[in-house]
Structure formats: structure tokens, C-alpha cells
Amino acid sequence: MGPWEGFSGINRGYVLELYERFRKDPASVDPASREIFEQWTPPAEIVPRAAEAEDVPLRTAVNAVHLAQSIRRYGHLAAQLDPLGGKPIGDPSLLPESHGVTEDDLRRLPANLITSPLTERAGSMQDVVDAFRQLYCSTVGYDLSHIFVPDERRWLRHAIEDGRFRPPADPINPVKLLDRLTQVEAFERFLHRSFPGKTRFSIEGLDMLVPILDEVIGEAAEAGIGHTLVGMAHRGRLNVMAHVMCKPYAQILAEFKDPLSSRAFENMAWAGDVKYHAGAQRAIKGGREMAMEVLMPPNPSHLEAVDPVVEGMARAAGTDASAPGAPRFDPARSLPILIHGDAAFPGQGIVAETLNLSRLQGYDTGGTIHVIVNNQLGFTADSRDSYSTSYASGLARGFKIPIVHVNADDPAACVEVARLAFAYREKFQRDFLIDLIGYRRWGHNEGDEPGFTQPLMYQTIASHPTVREIWAKTLVERGEIAPEAPDALSKRYLDDLQHVLDTLQPEKDLVEPEPEAPPPGAAARAQTAVPLIRLSALNDALMQVPPEFSVHRKLERLRERRAHALALPDDRGVDWSAAEDLAFASILADGTSIRLTGEDVERGTFSHRHAVLHDGNTGAIHVPLQALPQARAAFEIHNSALSENAALGFEYGYSVQAPATLVIWEAQYGDFINGAQVIVDEFLTSARSKWGQEPSLVLLLPHAHEGQGPDHASARPERFLQLCADTNMRVANCTTAAQYFHLLRRQAALLLTDPLPLVVLTPKSLLRHPLVASTPRELAEGRFRAVIDDGEARERAREIRRVIACTGKVSVDLAGSDKRAAARDLAIVRVEQLYPVPAEPLRAVFDAYEAADEIVWMQEEPENMGAWDFLRPHLVEAAGGRPVRLIARPRSASPAEGSAARHARQQQLLIDAAFTPSKSAARAKPGSKPAPEHVAG
Ligand SMILES: Cc1ncc(C[n+]2csc(CCOP(=O)(O)OP(=O)(O)O)c2C)c(N)n1
Numbered sequence: 001m002g003p004w005e006g007f008s009g010i011n012r013g014y015v016l017e018l019y020e021r022f023r024k025d026p027a028s029v030d031p032a033s034r035e036i037f038e039q040w041t042p043p044a045e046i047v048p049r050a051a052e053a054e055d056v057p058l059r060t061a062v063n064a065v066h067l068a069q070s071i072r073r074y075g076h077l078a079a080q081l082d083p084l085g086g087k088p089i090g091d092p093s094l095l096p097e098s099h100g101v102t103e104d105d106l107r108r109l110p111a112n113l114i115t116s117p118l119t120e121r122a123g124s125m126q127d128v129v130d131a132f133r134q135l136y137c138s139t140v141g142y143d144l145s146h147i148f149v150p151d152e153r154r155w156l157r158h159a160i161e162d163g164r165f166r167p168p169a170d171p172i173n174p175v176k177l178l179d180r181l182t183q184v185e186a187f188e189r190f191l192h193r194s195f196p197g198k199t200r201f202s203i204e205g206l207d208m209l210v211p212i213l214d215e216v217i218g219e220a221a222e223a224g225i226g227h228t229l230v231g232m233a234h235r236g237r238l239n240v241m242a243h244v245m246c247k248p249y250a251q252i253l254a255e256f257k258d259p260l261s262s263r264a265f266e267n268m269a270w271a272g273d274v275k276y277h278a279g280a281q282r283a284i285k286g287g288r289e290m291a292m293e294v295l296m297p298p299n300p301s302h303l304e305a306v307d308p309v310v311e312g313m314a315r316a317a318g319t320d321a322s323a324p325g326a327p328r329f330d331p332a333r334s335l336p337i338l339i340h341g342d343a344a345f346p347g348q349g350i351v352a353e354t355l356n357l358s359r360l361q362g363y364d365t366g367g368t369i370h371v372i373v374n375n376q377l378g379f380t381a382d383s384r385d386s387y388s389t390s391y392a393s394g395l396a397r398g399f400k401i402p403i404v405h406v407n408a409d410d411p412a413a414c415v416e417v418a419r420l421a422f423a424y425r426e427k428f429q430r431d432f433l434i435d436l437i438g439y440r441r442w443g444h445n446e447g448d449e450p451g452f453t454q455p456l457m458y459q460t461i462a463s464h465p466t467v468r469e470i471w472a473k474t475l476v477e478r479g480e481i482a483p484e485a486p487d488a489l490s491k492r493y494l495d496d497l498q499h500v501l502d503t504l505q506p507e508k509d510l511v512e513p514e515p516e517a518p519p520p521g522a523a524a525r526a527q528t529a530v531p532l533i534r535l536s537a538l539n540d541a542l543m544q545v546p547p548e549f550s551v552h553r554k555l556e557r558l559r560e561r562r563a564h565a566l567a568l569p570d571d572r573g574v575d576w577s578a579a580e581d582l583a584f585a586s587i588l589a590d591g592t593s594i595r596l597t598g599e600d601v602e603r604g605t606f607s608h609r610h611a612v613l614h615d616g617n618t619g620a621i622h623v624p625l626q627a628l629p630q631a632r633a634a635f636e637i638h639n640s641a642l643s644e645n646a647a648l649g650f651e652y653g654y655s656v657q658a659p660a661t662l663v664i665w666e667a668q669y670g671d672f673i674n675g676a677q678v679i680v681d682e683f684l685t686s687a688r689s690k691w692g693q694e695p696s697l698v699l700l701l702p703h704a705h706e707g708q709g710p711d712h713a714s715a716r717p718e719r720f721l722q723l724c725a726d727t728n729m730r731v732a733n734c735t736t737a738a739q740y741f742h743l744l745r746r747q748a749a750l751l752l753t754d755p756l757p758l759v760v761l762t763p764k765s766l767l768r769h770p771l772v773a774s775t776p777r778e779l780a781e782g783r784f785r786a787v788i789d790d791g792e793a794r795e796r797a798r799e800i801r802r803v804i805a806c807t808g809k810v811s812v813d814l815a816g817s818d819k820r821a822a823a824r825d826l827a828i829v830r831v832e833q834l835y836p837v838p839a840e841p842l843r844a845v846f847d848a849y850e851a852a853d854e855i856v857w858m859q860e861e862p863e864n865m866g867a868w869d870f871l872r873p874h875l876v877e878a879a880g881g882r883p884v885r886l887i888a889r890p891r892s893a894s895p896a897e898g899s900a901a902r903h904a905r906q907q908q909l910l911i912d913a914a915f916t917p918s919k920s921a922a923r924a925k926p927g928s929k930p931a932p933e934h935v936a937g
Contacts, residue, residue, distance in 0.1 A: 016065070016113075020058035061109055063099040064125045068114050068132055070094055072157070073145045075136025076405060081437045082376070083205075083409035083467075084460050094137070096129075117162035135160065139413045141405035143435075146397040152428055156402060156420075165419040172415050174475050177211060179489065180243075181411065181468040184210045186493035187239055187249075194501060195256050197447045201276055203236030204441035206373045207467050208414040210236075212434065213244045213337070215418035216369055220335045221284045221292040223426060227317035230296040231310030232339035233303055235373050235440075237276045240339075245280035245296050249500045254509035272512060273298065273690040297656070298691040300682035303344035307354040308646040309683060310336050312653025314365040320634075321593035321661055325626045327634035331366020331429045339371045342435075343378020346387035346395055350678070353646030355399045358431055362597060362638025363650060367425040370396070370433040375440035380453040393435045401431040408438030411471050439464070512692075522754040523730075524783075528745035530586045532780040536566045538585040539578075542624045550616045558610075569780070572773040576763060577608040579737035579774060583744040584625055584635065587662060592748045593633035594625075595658075597640045597651060598666035598700070605668050605702065608767045611637050640665075644675035648699075652683045655697040659755060662748045663697050670701030670715020670761065671895075677719075684757050685723040696755035698747055703733070703761035704809040705860040705889075705896050707903035713896035714861060717834065720759050721870035724835040731835040733761040733808040735788070738774035739832055742784035761808055771812050786831075786838035789845050793827035800849045801825040804887075804914055805842070805875065806858040807834060807867060813907070814858070819915040826915070827852070834867050843878040855879040858914055860907070862892035887913045 022029045022037045029037070070093035077091040092098045096106065106129055111122035118131045136142060142160060147153045163169050184207045191200050203209060213230070220228050232240060241247040255275040279298035283291045297313060299306035314336035321327035345351055357363035372393055378386045389395065393403045402424060406417045414436065421432040439461055443450040450458045465473075472486035530538075543563045545551060551559065565573040574582070584594055599605070602612040613622045625635040640647040648665055655663040667673050673680065687693040701715035720731050730747075734740050740760075747758050766772045793800055802825060804814065811830045814820065820828075829845050831838070846855060857875055859866040868886055875884045889906055897903045 014062075016058050017062040020062070023058075060101055060105050061113055063101045064106055064109050064129075065113050067093075067096055067099045067101060067106075068125065068128055070099070071129065071132040071136050072142075075132065076141025076143050078137040079141035079405065079407075080137075080139055081141050081405045081407050083407055083437070084376075084439050084457065084464060086376075088137075094133075117158065139407035139410040140417060141435075143391065143393070143397075143403040143405060147400055147402055149400070152402070152424075152430070155427060156424065159420055159423065165416045165423070167412070170416075170419065172412055174471075174478075174480055177411055177415070178468065178471050178475055178481070178486065180211050180214065181207055181471055182486070182489045183243060183493055184239055185466055185468045186490055186497065187242055190494055190497040191238075191256070192446065194253075194497075198256060199276070199445040199447065200238050201234040201236065201445060202440075202442055203239040203373075204466065205375055205461070206236060206408050206436060206438035206440075207239075208408045208411055208438070209339070209371065209373055209436060210239060210243050211411065212371060212414055212418040212436065213240065215415055216335075216337060216422050217244065217284065217292075217294060219419070219422040219426075223332070225292055225332065225335050227314070227334040228292060228294045229310045229314045229317065229334065229336045230294065230339070231299065231306040231336070232296065233299070233306075233341055233344065234276045234301070235341060235375070236339075241278070241280050241296070245294065246282050247280050248509075249497060250504055250509040251511050253497075253501055253504055254506045254511075257504065257506035257510075259506040259510055270512070270692075271686075271689040273300075277301070277690070279691060297653070298687070298693065300678075300690075302678050302682055303341060304348040304351050304354075305645075305649065305678050305682055307338050307340075307350060308357065308649030308679075309653035309656075310338060311354060311357060311363065311365050311368065312650035312655075313657040314368075314653075315363065315650070316654040316657035316661070318366065319658070321595075321636070321658070323634060324588070324628065324631035325634060326623070327593065327595075327636050329364070329366075331364070334365065335425070336365050336368040337371070338368055339373055341378065342372050342374035342376065342383070342392035343381060343386040345372050345392055346389060347378070350645050350649070352395060353641070353643040354649075355396065355401070355431070356641050356643065357646060357650060358399065360638075360641060362636065362640070364429075366429040368431045369421050369425055370401070370431060372433065372435045374435055374437045376437070376457075377440055377444075377450075377454065379444045380450075382454070391435060393433050396431070396433045399431065401433050403433045403435060405435040405437055408436050409467050409470055411467060438467075441466075519753060522750060523746060526746045526749040526783070528742040528749065528783050529781050530582070530745075530779060532566065532569060532776055534586070534589075535582055535776060535779055538582055538589065538628070538630060539563070539566050541628050541630060542581055542585055544624070544627070545613065545622050546627075549613070549620070549622055550618075551613055552616055555610055555613070566776045568775075569777040570775050572770060572775055574737050574741075574776060574779060575773045576737045576740060576767045577604070577610075579741040579779065580609070580744065581611070581625070582779065583741045585628055585630070587745060587748040588625065588628060588631035588633050588635055590748070591632040592751065593658075593661045594635050594664070595651075595654060595661055596635075596637045596664045596666070597647065598664075599642060599647075599668040600639055601666050602637055602639050605666075606764055606767055644672050645679060648673075648676040648679045649683070652679055652695055652697055655695045656687075656693055659694065659696065660751055662744075662751060664700060665697065666700040666762075667702065667715070669712050669764075670703040671711045671713065673699070673701055673715055674719075680720075681723065685720075685728055688728055689726050694755045695757050696747070696751050698744075698758045698760065700760050700762045702764050704764050704766065705903065705907065706765050706809075707897070707900035707907075709898050710894040710896045714865065715761050716865070716895070717761060717861070717867055718865045718869065721834060721867055724870070727756070727836055729757040729759060729835065730833065731759045731761075732833045734784075734832045735766070735808060735811055735830055736772055736774050736778070738778035738782075739784060739788075741774070741779050742782070746784050763809065766809055766812060769812060771816055784832070785841075786833035787841040787845055788830040788832055789848070790827040790829055794848065796824070797827075797849055798851050799825055800827045800852050802854045802856060802917060803827045803829055803846060803849050803852045804856045804858050805829045805831055807831045808860070810858060810860040810910070813860075813911060814914055817911055817915070819911070823915050825917075831867075831871070834871070837871065837874045839874055839878060842874065843880070846878050846880065846882075853882060854917070855882050855884045856887055856914070857884060858887040858910070860889065860910060861895065862889040864891045865895060 074091045078088050078094050106126035107124050109125035111119040111128050114128050122128045188202045188204050280296045282294045314334040317334035319327045319329045404417050406413050424432050475481045476483050565578050651665040703715035705713050814828050
């Protein structure tokens with residue numbers, strides 16, 4: 001094989017260039033090349049032709065190759081992508097003169113200088129360049145120069161150039177396409193006419209989105225994919241709902257009528273949401289005799305927030321977690337499709353976070369098909385104000401995602417691009433992005449006047465034909481339909497819609513999800529104790545490692561201790577991480593799969609979990625929970641990317657799609673949960689009341705004031721508590737290993753009967769605190785207790801004058817204080833579950849201390865944070881007329897002090913206040929900011 005045969009395209013150009021240099025001056029090339037060229041007879045079709053035509057030197061051939069390659073690479077810059085006629089920016093590299101060639105030269109050069117299916121039909125390089133221009137500078141812009149993987153690059157180029165997705169190779173039914181576009185347009189026109197000014201976020205200007213989705217979803221069904229998950233924002237959503245998700249027109253029109261259903265009175269926990277946030281579901285008969293489920297989950301206004309949720313759902317839909325070990329993810333089982341706005345895609349950080357998850361082992365969904373519905377505007381903002389990249393899709397380049405821009409007024413091109421997208425995803429299981437460039441026929445919503453801000457654009461739009469009109473005209477001109485057919489079709493669809501409206505019974509046709517009320521008392525009845533004998537067997541199994549596996553020396557010592565943790569039923573041998581490990585093991589043994597993710601969860605932020613062991617000699621890993629002989633379901637654990645918003649959104653989606661799996665997300669520190677506030681507010685806490693979704697995701701949020709500064713102190717419990725209503729979640733702050741064990745097991749037991757998100761404030765320094773460790777018997781007996789009374793104080797209840805109620809670490813601080821023993825008139829009551837508020841147990845405990853004339857709520861958080869504001873009315877109620885006082889850090893703009901010394905002093909003030917009876921409790925030394933004392937009730 002010579003230096004020619006092994007190369008193609010630009011590389012052949014390089015060989016020619018090198019050979020030309022060699023011919024002129026053999027010394028000008030490197031010795032290795034010289035040696036090859038000395039023995040090489042260049043193929044007849046190249047050099048001889050060029051050499052025969054002495055006036056076309058090899059340099060010119062090289063330049064011609066460069067020109068053709070430039071068109072492949074930069075042709076998109078000259079493509080006519082804007083339906084409104086905006087001029088492409090072009091690029092000098094697309095012109096022959098920039099490469100020092102003329103059309104005359106091109107005509108004399110052979111086509112096979114370039115390797116392409118197109119050259120088979122081309123007589124010369126001029127034909128190649130013409131064909132490339134037609135392909136790469138048309139209404140489709142192939143933006144692929146960032147695809148580095150040779151296989152992918154080659155496949156894409158071939159698929160584009162061999163025309164396999166275009167007629168005649170892959171026919172498009174033109175009349176069917178017109179029919180679809182007519183349906184899409186008629187729906188919008190009808191709503192415009194019937195509900196003038198009502199917001200619907202019309203699809204008009206980007207109508208081709210529906211046929212694109214038809215194509216992708218149709219291909220997915222054919223391919224036997226089980227689930228397609230569609231995430232989409234407001235624009236065009238109603239149209240997609242009606243035509244892609246097949247939501248009945250009657251239901252949509254009933255939502256426009258907005259009747260007050262009787263349920264609105266019956267079920268006050270049902271708040272509902274606006275019509276363009278609703279979700280939908282549909283089954284399609286697919287290939288391989290399987291039905292494919294198409295799901296469009298509901299989403300909030302917060303643009304792009306649904307992206308990771310859809311990805312998590314797709315991951316869950318493609319995962320089989322029914323067998324022990326690691327779960328098996330099969331990308332052929334699910335397909336995520338994300339529809340983005342052209343301002344939102346580059347602007348919202350969650351998009352980048354989500355894209356960054358796409359190729360990670362624990363998050364891969366086998367490739368997402370993205371569509372930017374690009375109307376060249378974001379509300380009133382022009383593109384130049386919305387992104388710094390050349391295209392709205394620029395962000396995707398860094399993730400090596402193929403990007404194809406397509407003019408939304410060219411229906412055939414759009415269909416072809418949709419086919420390419422699906423085929424690429426099928427082949428490589430990677431993301432693909434379609435940048436569908438159109439326009440917005442109306443204002444941001446239908447009540448807006450777009451002429452205020454884009455007067456010229458909207459003058460063009462006013463006289464711009466719709467894509468249906470354009471396609472209809474094409475078909476009439478081609479003689480494929482009669483001239484009167486398009487109008488007749490429109491009229492038919494409009495009449496159909498009118499009939500639905502005329503016969504509408506809004507109250508009956510309005511369909512709202514009916515979330516089942518949880519069975520009363522289910523949580524209290526859950527059996528969570530595990531007999532000692534089973535616990536010991538699980539513990540023994542967890543301590544096994546494969547033969548020859550070398551565990552780190554320090555870990556080995558810890559594990560040896562852990563191996564004996566259950567030896568004595570009444571010894572406090574079970575610390576927090578052992579309790580967690582045993583809870584997980586027993587949950588797996590019960591047949592419930594577990595997925596645990598978060599930053600550094602495998603080891604644990606505080607080096608406490610070590611769920612993944614690393615062999616010190618070979619680097620091999622061992623996951624004891626995946627090797628557990630008793631397990632009857634899969635366990636997976638993944639360190640997440642450094643993300644909160646997308647990482648949490650992903651787990652939310654996973655939890656919704658896999659309700660039988662215990663899905664847990666752990667924050668590095670609870671403080672960072674505010675980076676995921678959108679997911680917390682919009683999905684986790686309100687999805688049930690807005691959309692009837694029933695997530696049961698668990699959040700582990702390390703929380704405690706330990707002198708590590710304002711950003712390693714607080715999981716912001718006040719924020720969660722403020723969001724608590726309608727029994728929408730459980731919030732716990734437990735103080736013993738056994739409590740945590742029972743809490744996790746209770747959550748697993750309730751997954752299918754009483755699903756609710758669970759927020760757990762978890763310890764940091766307390767992870768290894770002896771007062772937090774539990775006895776094996778405490779795991780083997782009993783259950784989670786929402787309130788823990790003070791056992792010792794209870795024995796002398798009549799002597800108790802003050803009851804301090806508190807939650808979390810401060811209760812351990814009090815219990816461990818050297819003043820505790822002397823404070824014989826004090827009871828310390830732990831509130832372990834903050835929501836649902838354990839009102840009854842709290843009242844019962846307070847009542848038991850009849851002689852106490854003072855009830856105190858003590859918290860380590862500043863007065864304006866923590867549980868105080870939320871619990872106060874409940875405490876007052878439970879106190880039965882006795883005053884309720886507060887001991888807390890002073891009100892503060894920041895959760896905690898910035899220095900360990902200031903923390904220690906403030907903490908001491910709190911503890912001192914707790915042991916100092918009555919009002920004087922809070923009086924601090926002059927000059928210091930006192931711990932406040934408040935009386936409520
Ligand atoms: C996170 C977020 N910020 C702001 C808004 C308000 N908003 C609604 S639509 C919109 C413009 C979106 O533009 P684009 O992404 O191009 O989508 P389009 O509406 O043009 O289809 C804005 C700013 C929002 N919904 N979500």
C-alpha cells in the first residue's frame with residue numbers, strides 16, 4: 001500500500017502537497033517521506049492527469065481539496081437557515097479564490113481527489129464542489145467540525161453525503177406531511193379565533209416541530225424502544241400535547257374554558273397548574289410487538305428545569321434493578337427528547353449541568369435528542385442579547401454533540417434531519433442536537449405586542465407565508481395535489497375543532513389527576529425492626545471481600561471493629577454509618593433496590609461510608625452491597641458530578657419513574673442544597689399538589705453548627721419547613737443511629753403505599769459520637785420515634801420545672817454537657833420528625849411534665865432560621881397554656897459565625913442559657929450579643 005491508498009479527503013491533499021514538494025526538491029521533505037516517495041508510482045488518475053495538464057500543478061489539486069473540505073466544514077455559515085430571509089454570514093473559505101483555485105482548475109481536476117459517495121456521480125472537482133454547496137450551504141447547516149471521534153465523524157459524513165435519509169432513498173409522503181402541518185396550524189388558528197388574547201404559546205413559525213417529533217418517535221417505536229420521554233417548555237406545548245401526545249381536543253378546550261371543578265372544593269390539597277405545564281402520556285404500538293410508552297412529564301415555568309428530570313426518568317426506564325448486584329442499564333430501552341428555547345438553552349446553567357451528566361457512568365441515558373425551537377427571540381430579547389456563542393446551540397459543541405441547524409420552512413429538510421438524529425443516536429448512543437430555526441408569529445404570549453420591540457422583524461412576519469402554505473404551494477406546483485385541496489383540508493380541521501367546542505361539557509371534559517390520599521397511619525404501622533440474627537448475618541456478609549482483595553490498612557482496622565459491632569445486643573456498637581449500611585442491606589434483602597448518588601458519596605464526605613472499597617494493589621473495586629448474598633434487588637452508588645440542581649433533578653426524575661426504588665441523593669454539605677432550590681420548590685415539594693406526581697426521593701443533608709463557617713453549617717431547614725403543607729413530605733433530624741436505621745427502612749417500606757419525599761438533616765461530627773451510636777437491640781426492636789422523651793427525667797416527672805424541646809445536634813450537646821447531671825429539674829425532649837408535625841406525641845410528652853412551668857424551644861440556628869418559626873404554633877398548642885420560650889442564636893443574615901472561636905463562644909452561651917432557669921437564661925455578658933429569649937403563647 002502506498003501513501004495514497006491509506007488516506008482520504010484532506011489527508012490525500014496533504015500527501016499530494018508533500019509529493020509535490022518532493023518532486024520539486026527531494027531534500028525538502030523528511031527522510032521517511034522521501035524514502036516512500038522514491039519507491040512510489042503515483043496513481044494514474046491523479047498525478048498523470050494533473051501532470052499531463054502541466055498548467056494544473058499539484059498545488060492546485062491540493063487547494064481544490066481544501067476548498068471542498070472547507071465547504072464540508074464551514075458550509076453551514078453560508079446556509080440559508082433563517083426563514084425570514086436573514087442573510088447568512090458566509091465565510092471566505094467557501095470561495096475558490098480564497099484557496100487559489102479557479103472554476104476552470106476545478107473542472108480539470110478529477111472528482112476522486114475527495115472520498116465521498118458523491119464523487120461516484122461527479123466528473124470533476126467542480127461537480128464535487130457544486131454538490132457540496134448544494135448539500136452543505138442549503139437550508140441545512142451541518143455544524144460538526146467539533147466531532148473528534150473518527151468513527152462518528154466518518155459515519156455522519158457518509159450519512160449526509162450518501163443521501164440515505166432523503167428521497168428517493170428514504171421517501172417522504174408529501175401529502176401526509178401537508179395533512180399534519182394543516183392539523184398543527186388549524187389548531188392554533190382555532191384557538192386564536194375562539195380564545196382571543198388567551199396565552200397558549202403558539203407553535204406557529206416552528207410548526208415543523210410536530211413532524212420532527214413524529215419522525216423521531218415513530219422511529220423509536222419501530223426500533224422497539226420501550227419508553228420515550230419528552231421534556232419540553234411552554235412554546236408549542238399545547239400543540240405537541242394535542243398532536244404528538246394525543247391529548248383529546250375536548251380536554252384542552254375544557255382547560256381553556258377553565259371551569260371550577262367540584263374537586264377544587266373537595267380536595268384542598270390539589271392546587272393544579274396552568275394548562276401549558278401539564279404532562280401527558282400515551283402508548284404507541286411499536287416494532288418487535290412491543291408497545292412504546294411516550295411520556296411528557298409536567299414541568300414548571302422555570303425554563304429547562306425539567307431537563308435533568310427527563311434524563312433521570314429515561315435512566316430509570318432503561319434500568320433493570322430487579323436482580324442483586326449492580327443494576328443493568330440498557331440504552332435501547334428508553335429515549336429522552338429535550339425541547340429547548342433558543343434563549344433558555346444557552347442562558348440557563350442547568351442545561352450545561354445536564355449535558356455534563358450525559359456521558360457519566362451513573363447518568364448515561366444512551367443519548368438524548370435535543371431540539372432547540374429557535375424563534376430567534378427570548379421574550380422581547382434579540383439573539384445578540386441572549387448568547388455569546390455564534391449559534392444558540394454553541395454550548396453543545398463542548399460536549400461533542402453533533403449539531404444540525406435547519407430552516408423550519410423546509411419541511412423535507414426537517415424530516416431528513418430528524419432521521420439523521422435518530423439514526424446517529426441509535427448507532428452511537430450519544431446526544432444529537434437539532435437547531436430548528438424559525439420565527440414566532442405572535443408576541444411572547446398571544447396578548448403581547450411584539451411590534452414594540454421587534455418592529456422590522458414583525459413587518460416581515462406579517463407577510464410571511466406559513467410553512468403549511470409554503471408546502472401546499474410546492475405540492476400544487478409539483479402537481480401532487482389539486483389547487484383547492486389545501487384550503488379544503490384546513491376547513492375540515494377547523495370544522496372538526498368547532499364541533500368539539502360546540503359539544504363541549506367543560507366540567508366533564510376537564511380531566512385532572514386524582515392523587516390518592518395516603519392510607520392513614522401507614523407510616524406508624526411500618527415494620528422496620530430486623531431480628532438480631534438477620535442483622536448479624538447481614539453484617540458478616542458486608543464484611544466479606546473477595547480473596548486477595550487488599551483493603552486499605554486504616555479501613556481494615558475500622559472494619560475489624562465493625563465486624564464485632566453486633567456482638568453484644570446492649571452495647572452501643574452501631575454507629576451512624578454501620579446503621580446506614582445495615583439499613584441498606586436489609587432493604588435489599590427485602591427486595592427493594594437502592595440508588596444512592598451525590599458528591600463523593602462512595603466514600604462519604606466525612607470519610608464515613610466507604611461503600612466502595614479500592615484494592616490498594618490493583619485498584620480494583622469492591623462494593624459489599626452489590627455482593628450481598630441476601631440481596632434480592634440491585635444496589636447502585638455513584639459519585640455525582642459537582643452539581644446540585646441537575647444532579648437533584650435527575651434523581652427526582654428517577655424516583656418518579658422508578659417508584660419502587662429507594663432513591664437517595666446526598667448533599668456534600670446541606671448548605672449547597674440552595675443550588676438546587678428550583679428542583680426543591682418546583683418539583684420535590686409541590687409536584688404532588690400541582691400535578692399529582694408522587695416522588696419519594698430521599699435527601700440526606702449534613703447539618704449542624706460546628707464552627708466551620710456560614711457555608712458548612714446549615715441545610716436551611718427553615719426553607720423546607722416553610723414549604724411543608726398538605727402532607728407533601730417528611731422532614732427528620734434524628735439523633736441516633738437506630739433512629740436513622742428505622743427512618744430509612746420506613747421510607748423503603750412506604751415507597752408504594754405512602755410515597756413522600758424524605759428530607760433528613762444528617763450529622764457531621766456526630767457521625768462518630770458515642771452518644772449517637774445505638775445498641776443492636778435498638779435496631780432489632782422498636783421503630784422510628786417522631787419524639788423522644790427524656791427517659792431519666794420521666795422517672796422523676798414531678799420534679800421537672802423546665803422542658804427543653806429541641807432537634808438534632810443541640811440535643812446531643814445538652815445531653816453531653818457536664819451541667820446536665822446537676823440540672824435535675826430539666827427534661828430534654830428530642831423532636832426527631834419536624835414534619836408532619838408530631839403534634840400528638842409532643843402534647844403527650846409535655847403533659848407528662850405537669851409540674852413544668854416553662855417550655856423552651858432550643859435551637860442552634862439563629863432565631864430567624866431553624867424550626868422555630870414553623871414549630872412555634874404547634875409548641876404553643878402542645879404546651880397547654882404554659883409559656884413557650886426560645887433559646888437560639890440572635891437573628892442573623894448569615895446562618896453561622898465565620899470563625900471557630902466565635903462559634904464556640906456563641907454555642908457556649910446557648911448551652912449556658914439552657915441550664916439557666918427562667919428569663920435570666922439568655923442574659924449574656926456585657927458587650928456580647930446575647931442569645932435571645934422569647935416567650936410565645
Ligand atoms: C428560569 C426562567 N427565567 C425566566 C423566565 C421568564 N420567561 C419565560 S419565557 C422567556 C423567554 C424564553 O425564550 P426562549 O428560550 O427563546 O423560548 P421562547 O419563549 O422564545 O420559545 C422568559 C425569559 C422563565 N420562565 N424561567
